[in-house]
Amino acid sequence: xxxxxxxxxxxxxxxxxxxxxxxxxxxxxxxxxxxxxxxxxxxxxxxxxxxxxxxxxxxxxxxxxxxxxxxxxxxxxxxxxxxxxxxxxxxxxxxxxxxxxxxxxxxxxxxxxxxxxxxxxxxxxxxxxxxxxxxxxxxxxxxxxxxxxxxxxxxxxxxxxxxxxxxxxxxxxxxxxxxxxxxxxxxxxxxxxxxxxxxxxxxxxxxxxxxxxxxxxxxxxxxxxxxxxxxxxxxxxxxxxxxxxxxxxxxxxxxxxxxxxxxxxxxxxxxxxxxxxxxxxxxxxxxxxxxxxxxxxxxxxxxxxxxxxxxxxxxxxx
Amino acid sequence: xxxxxxxxxxxxxxxxxxxxxxxxxxxxxxxxxxxxxxxxxxxxxxxxxxxxxxxxxxxxxxxxxxxxxxxxxxxxxxxxxxxxxxxxxxxxxxxxxxxxxxxxxxxxxxxxxxxxxxxxxxxxxxxxxxxxxxxxxxxxxxxxxxxxxxxxxxxxxxxxxxxxxxxxxxxxxxxxxxxxxxxxxxxxxxxxxxxxxxxxxxxxxxxxxxxxxxxxxxxxxxxxxxxxxxxxxxxxxxxxxxxxxxxxxxxxxxxxxxxxxxxxxxxxxxxxxxxxxxxxx
Numbered sequence: 001x002x003x004x005x006x007x008x009x010x011x012x013x014x015x016x017x018x019x020x021x022x023x024x025x026x027x028x029x030x031x032x033x034x035x036x037x038x039x040x041x042x043x044x045x046x047x048x049x050x051x052x053x054x055x056x057x058x059x060x061x062x063x064x065x066x067x068x069x070x071x072x073x074x075x076x077x078x079x080x081x082x083x084x085x086x087x088x089x090x091x092x093x094x095x096x097x098x099x100x101x102x103x104x105x106x107x108x109x110x111x112x113x114x115x116x117x118x119x120x121x122x123x124x125x126x127x128x129x130x131x132x133x134x135x136x137x138x139x140x141x142x143x144x145x146x147x148x149x150x151x152x153x154x155x156x157x158x159x160x161x162x163x164x165x166x167x168x169x170x171x172x173x174x175x176x177x178x179x180x181x182x183x184x185x186x187x188x189x190x191x192x193x194x195x196x197x198x199x200x201x202x203x204x205x206x207x208x209x210x211x212x213x214x215x216x217x218x219x220x221x222x223x224x225x226x227x228x229x230x231x232x233x234x235x236x237x238x239x240x241x242x243x244x245x246x247x248x249x250x251x252x253x254x255x256x257x258x259x260x261x262x263x264x265x266x267x268x269x270x271x272x273x274x275x276x277x278x279x280x281x282x283x284x285x286x287x288x289x290x291x292x293x294x295x296x297x298x299x300x301x302x303x304x305x306x307x308x309x310x311x312x313x314x315x316x317x318x
Numbered sequence: 319x320x321x322x323x324x325x326x327x328x329x330x331x332x333x334x335x336x337x338x339x340x341x342x343x344x345x346x347x348x349x350x351x352x353x354x355x356x357x358x359x360x361x362x363x364x365x366x367x368x369x370x371x372x373x374x375x376x377x378x379x380x381x382x383x384x385x386x387x388x389x390x391x392x393x394x395x396x397x398x399x400x401x402x403x404x405x406x407x408x409x410x411x412x413x414x415x416x417x418x419x420x421x422x423x424x425x426x427x428x429x430x431x432x433x434x435x436x437x438x439x440x441x442x443x444x445x446x447x448x449x450x451x452x453x454x455x456x457x458x459x460x461x462x463x464x465x466x467x468x469x470x471x472x473x474x475x476x477x478x479x480x481x482x483x484x485x486x487x488x489x490x491x492x493x494x495x496x497x498x499x500x501x502x503x504x505x506x507x508x509x510x511x512x513x514x515x516x517x518x519x520x521x522x523x524x525x526x527x528x529x530x531x532x533x534x535x536x537x538x539x540x541x542x543x544x545x546x547x548x549x550x551x552x553x554x555x556x557x558x559x560x561x562x563x564x565x566x567x568x569x570x571x572x573x574x575x576x577x578x579x580x581x582x583x584x585x586x587x588x589x590x591x592x593x594x595x596x597x598x599x
Contacts, residue, residue, distance in 0.1 A: 063477035070447020
């Protein structure tokens with residue numbers, strides 16, 4: 001199986017900040033808005049270098065979404081930055097009417113997604129955001145897997161015309177994709193390892209956990225195909241069907257509620273095209289709690305060992 | 319355009335409104351009629367805009383955002399009469415496959431509409447964004463909005479109001495249709511808002527009032543005053559006191575025609591009160 005090397009843990013939010021900084025220098029129509037979380041979103045470099053294009057809106061996320069929608073009228077490409085919770089659930093109607101239904105070219109950039117923001121606890125740990133966003137017609141939903149890919153995705157979405165939800169996180173996680181984001185295309189899954197016994201479709205930093213699980217499975221004589229599904233919508237159905245056609249079963253892995261997430265989207269593709277056993281590595285319809293990221297991933301079953309166990313279970317259902 | 323010519327447009331727009339709403343037995347005539355003079359003054363006199371070749375970005379043009387999207391009949395009629403799209407299309411209002419949806423939308427590319435509205439309280443934020451984009455583009459045009467007074471009960475309005483003054487968005491003129499009525503009754507009964515004048519002033523806005531909000535001359539004078547006050551560091555608010563249902567006697571003085579269509583007999587009465595000046599669609 002193809003090997004991947006962690007070049008050193010990094011937080012994905014810093015990948016966003018680095019991508020935004022480069023965009024600021026490359027495209028004068030890129031503007032950034034933040035709701036009092038500039039440091040947390042790593043937007044300082046953009047703000048320092050382009051103060052005239054950086055809009056501090058204060059703790060008023062609804063207003064931020066509306067302003068972003070309005071800025072597209074005049075050709076700007078607004079990137080909004082706040083935590084995932086405040087980027088989605090708090091402002092759903094503003095996104096729905098002023099951005100999605102109005103077809104505005106806004107990039108909703110959301111940090112601190114999922115359990116792994118850690119100690120702040122469930123009020124801030126949104127596990128429903130992928131579902132909320134993928135339900136909006138024509139919304140693109142992207143959850144990159146590491147620092148390099150988050151940077152690449154940040155730059156790529158500026159060239160996509162239409163609303164985008166970009167999801168990333170707080171903790172430092174393995175960084176293993178190409179430095180220059182080579183091969184990243186919105187809507188095109190990355191097949192990371194080829195396998196014949198089980199398909200593992202993962203998104204976000206669970207892709208690295210999936211690679212670890214595949215290595216453990218390989219040591220036990222099980223061949224796993226790991227797919228990095230960074231784009232949840234539009235979903236790369238062809239990649240899923242091609243792989244599951246070969247392996248006959250699938251595990252999906254995400255830091256999200258099992259309701260409304262990647263797993264559901266994959267299940268929809270399979271049930272309508274090629275029914276196959278599926279296991280869900282996801283949060284089982286609950287809120288999170290305080291703890292370290294590693295503790296939370298262990299307690300809520302979101303790590304490599306959970307993916308390994310789910311892979312064996314789903315193979316037994318073939 | 320002379321006051322007489324503007325008044326002729328007002329009369330025709332009123333006819334369009336009641337006919338559109340009657341034809342589909344749904345829609346919002348009361349607020350539409352109350353804001354007819356304002357929108358005619360805005361589109362036929364005040365704003366610099368290009369009806370014949372609509373562009374979403376509107377660079378070099380004044381922009382208008384209708385935040386209280388339920389009064390769609392009046393904006394559709396005014397846009398059509400101003401030349402944005404054929405007046406015949408008014409006959410499709412609220413019908414299947416129409417571009418004239420119940421509440422305005424960009425979804426079907428209707429010229430003149432730049433944002434969807436209907437869910438209340440969002441238009442001021444959008445207008446601020448458009449105004450900020452104009453500043454970035456070195457475009458000295460003005461951004462206008464219209465809000466219902468009941469709409470001011472939405473919290474997002476006050477987030478936006480705070481932002482606009484703090485960030486000196488002074489190319490923005492927001493008008494509030496103060497008809498003191500909302501669906502469940504008078505604004506005082508439903509949720510009294512106290513002095514809107516004091517509230518907007520406290521939020522740092524330059525506040526103007528139109529006591530006779532259905533008087534074209536009063537509207538034009540205040541709009542001119544508002545325009546003259548742009549570029550001075552403050553957003554501008556116009557509190558425009560209107561009569562809901564203005565121009566149709568049985569719709570005036572009550573909140574009951576907020577979202578109710580006239581029957582055949584009532585339509586005849588409404589049309590008899592407003593002369594056909596530009597030709598019915």
